[in-house]
Amino acid sequence: MTRTRRPAVAGTGRRARAWRLAAMFAIVAAMVLAGSGCTVIPVTGPLNLNEAGSNDPLSKPFQRMIAILPQKTWGLEQTLRGLQAAMAAYADDPTVLPQYLTPEARAKWNASGPVTVIEDDSEVVLPTAREEPGQEQKVTLKGRWVARINEDDSYVPTGGPWEGTFELVQVQGGGYRVKSLPNGLLLTHADVARAYRATNLYYLNGNTRDRLVVDRVRLRLRPTETYAHAILQRLLKNPTGALQGAVTTSFPPGTKILSIRSDERVVINLSGPIDTLDPSTEALLKAQIRYSLNKNEIAKGRTIEIQVDGEPYSVDQPNSDDQWLDDSSDTAYYVTKGAVHYMGKDGPSVAVPGPAGEPREGYSGYALSKDGTQIAAKTSTGISVAGLTAQGRWQEVIQGAKLTLPTWHRDGSLWTYDQENSVLLRYDPSSGKAPERVAAPKLTGLDVTRLRIARDGVRVVVMTGENTVQIGALTGEAGGTMLGNFQLLTTTTAGNKILDVAWSDDEHLLVLVGSKAGQTLNEINVGDGEVVGVPLNDVNDPVTSVAALDDRVLAEADTDQSTKIYELNQDRQTWTVKIESDAGSPLFPLG
Incomplete structure (x- = not known):
């Protein structure tokens, strides 16, 4: 050649x-x-x-x-x-x-x-x-x-x-x-x-359409079209199989791209049955275009003008203030002697209000709701919830001796998997009703050991046994919700054990693996399986759990006498001890 x-x-x-x-x-x-x-x-x-x-x-x-x-x-x-x-x-x-x-x-x-x-x-x-x-x-x-x-x-x-x-x-x-x-x-x-480029496309979450969900693809570039045209052309099509039935789009069938040109601004001319009088459609369509271009380093920092059949339709200013990728509160928490505490940037802080901030035994696997106002924990008889207020109290809302650790959905519902009865359960605190069953036929007969919903409210990580991690998605609406679209993300070889999994953002999952040779922490892109190792050289004690939110990664390490919490530094190579002793189970809202 x-x-x-x-x-x-x-x-x-x-x-x-x-x-x-x-x-x-x-x-x-x-x-x-x-x-x-x-x-x-x-x-x-x-x-x-x-x-x-x-x-x-x-x-x-x-x-x-x-x-x-x-x-x-x-x-x-x-x-x-x-x-x-x-x-x-x-x-x-x-x-x-x-x-x-x-x-x-x-x-x-x-x-x-x-x-x-x-x-x-x-x-x-x-x-x-x-x-x-x-x-x-x-x-x-x-x-x-x-x-x-x-x-x-x-x-x-x-x-x-x-x-x-x-x-x-x-x-x-x-x-x-x-x-x-x-x-x-x-x-x-x-x-x-x-000839191909890893590309992030952005669709709308299926139920509320108030948040964008990323879908990662490999686009083949062509010498006869710009990368921007390739991105938007693919955005007009259905999402990949991983998100089929779980997300929607603001582009009506029949929408076409007539042209894309750029100078000081990017001008996109569309055609098709777009309802130009509906402000909600305008906001959704604009958000999908903006993030699909900007997150792929296209048109970043420039005004995007959208036309329909050559007529002005919408203008998107750079750095527009919106919450399309809003995750949750960025407050970090940890547990000491059974009491939940806030974690400041420099280390320990005060206990949370209410019973969750009081020392107690028998509670584990704490999980916080999106806004940080409710906390859930697993006990020997089920899952209990308490409000983070002085008047809050623990109340058992899901009964079961063999439940996975609780996980919150961004809509305020609480989820767990009943291992004994092979049932996925959803509890809605606002309904006052008993937990409802959610269809998850692909999990029947599997040893489900961990289940965590991503902050986008669509993707779900499911760990089976000690060696396998799958990624699924919540499809359908209301009473027709189902957990499906499963795809294998990673497995470990015999003798290794997956110790913990945690969402860092919509695209990436942290997977902690232990073996006789030591421990590894990998950040895996759930869209294409790309793996980036996170060094653990500075962590001198065995890591038992991890928690993350965007760029922040916390780890619990088990010492001979106690537990301590480390935080990954901005260089993504070194760690700093944040709390020296009697601190474990770091957590962020959702994830």
Whole structure:
């Protein structure tokens, strides 16, 4: 594979820029004919047909793969590598790949379906038998499996060996064609890094539509459109399977993007059945666009003007003050001798008001509501709730000897899983009614040991046994609410044990794992499985629990005589002891 720089071509204006692109591709095509399979040309950003310039602030850096036709002089391995290059270029130019296939294979092979992603250093295993003219040759490609990109653009990490068999046949005049191959596109990790971008899209929570929920996808960039256009085009479609039925959108069916342009401001022209007289629709649509662009570092700090069929519709000023990603109170708490205390920035503080601030035994697994006015705890007979006021009192609201630790929903309801009866329970303090059952058929028969609702009120982490963590979502509305859409997030090997899980923000989950070799703390993106390790070098004692809210991470460590609380510093590498002794169970509201 060769790499070339984009040739410089004189000229200005729209017509000159178009000629410049045409000349660039012509020169590259001439250069690669002497090569062996492909070339990569750097493009400063996905180019918009209306502004095929080079420094569009709505774009992302991009390199386009140019594949060439199979050559008469190529052997089996060169042909297979050329086929791989044609697959990498297929989305931009689908005409080259079929030239690698026999008519029979061309009729059977289908590019649709999940994209398989393997490591870059794959191995081609050639047949050992002597080659005869016209004889079919089976060639095996071996590598390590990295991920799968589904048709809904979700990115699913995988692992282990990958192997694919390709049948090639020599053709008259020289060279080979592929007679049989697996369906779908096969890309390398480098192909995906070059042409795809991890992208956060923002939808509305299903019930109240008062908060945005992030949906992470891998978008394939194209040289004919800006990254901003790719983001909004995908936002008009359904969310990934992880959030199907759990979120909604403000864009009515039939909405289209007519154009996106930028100077001092970003101007987005839409068309479709948008109710331009409904102020609630305007607010929702504006929020989805703003966060989907700005959270991906597009249009950040600039005014966004939205038009409908060319007519002014809405203007979104930079740094608008709203609560679309509001989580909860950022007050931290901890427990000492059974009494719940506030935790100041510098360490311990006073006890909370009411019975929760009084020392007592037999209460554990404390959880705080969104506004920090109610606290729940597990006892030997069930789950009790108390208000954080001087007049508050503990009241058992859910009975059961084998319940998971309580978790609050942002709507004020309290949840737990009844392990003995395999039932998910929801208690609404405002209703005065007994706890209701919520359908969760995929959990039946599983050893559910932990359940925590994310602060977005949609995603739910479920831990089964000591080794497996899944992410689900609450779908449906009112009486039709259901916990489903489960996807495996992580597992541990035999001998390891997951000690705790905690939401840090809408996208990330902290997973604490213990083993004979020590402990690890990982922050995992629940949208694509990306893992970032959090060092525990400064924590000299075994960690038993963690709590987090955005950039703040607290950990309880168990010493020989007592417990202490550490806080992760802003460098995300070192820890500081915040409370020296008799302090544990750090917690934030929700999460």
